[in-house]
Amino acid sequence: MFRPDQMAADLKTILRKYKQGRREDLIPLLQEIQADTGFLSEEAIVRVGSHLGLSTTKIYGLATFYDQFRFIPSGKVHFKICHGTSCFLNGSQGLIDKFREELKIAPGQTTRSGNFSVEVVPCMGGCYHGPVIMVNGEYQIHVRPEQVPDLIKRLKHIIENV
Ligand code: FES
Structure with missing residues (x-):
């Protein structure tokens, strides 16, 4: 805490x-x-x-x-979405848009509930597996926009039942 x-x-x-x-x-x-x-x-x-x-x-x-600095606390779940060249070529913009649509926040923001925050970052070193995201420090690879709603739903369920 x-x-x-x-x-x-x-x-x-x-x-x-x-x-x-x-x-x-x-x-x-x-x-x-x-x-x-x-x-x-x-x-x-x-x-x-x-x-x-x-x-x-x-x-x-x-x-x-510098894009890297945040001035508000991260959410309980912090998403980092890679927007490096390789991930960009593999569709990271679609992911960024989907997170924005699902969470109703822009990169750099935290949801009002404090549950989620999103950050767009440069290359995270997993270029062969793009698009890559990190969920509280854990890599998820080959992430597609259509997977985002379910991912958020599952994480929300976990947060609410901890
Ligand atoms: S460009 Fe995304 S991990 Fe390298």
Whole structure:
């Protein structure tokens, strides 16, 4: 379960690894925080700003330039849809559209229920098996748009019965 005090402790540990005032560390630092917590909270942005000597406006400006950063928490189930060249040629756009249609959210968003979130990512290293998606870190290969409704239904059932 999410605990704000735990997050603060983790953030402190991560910040300690980076020298104060070294602005060139901004992106790796944000990447590490996101890898740890799943998104960049307002608190994290503020603390990174004071650690590196950057304004929060500047950090948001730079971070929003990169598609990889999220500013809201992920859903209980987080989908990563590969949109690298090979997956694109194998129909990843159809998958992105189907997830959008089924969940009523755009990539980068989380459903109001907090159950699902979607992210579109570059190559995930499984190009021969595209289109590839990741469901909470687990690969699913050769995914077709027509499989998406059933996949979501099954996962919803699991979430609601845990
Ligand atoms: S392009 Fe999708 S896994 Fe490489």
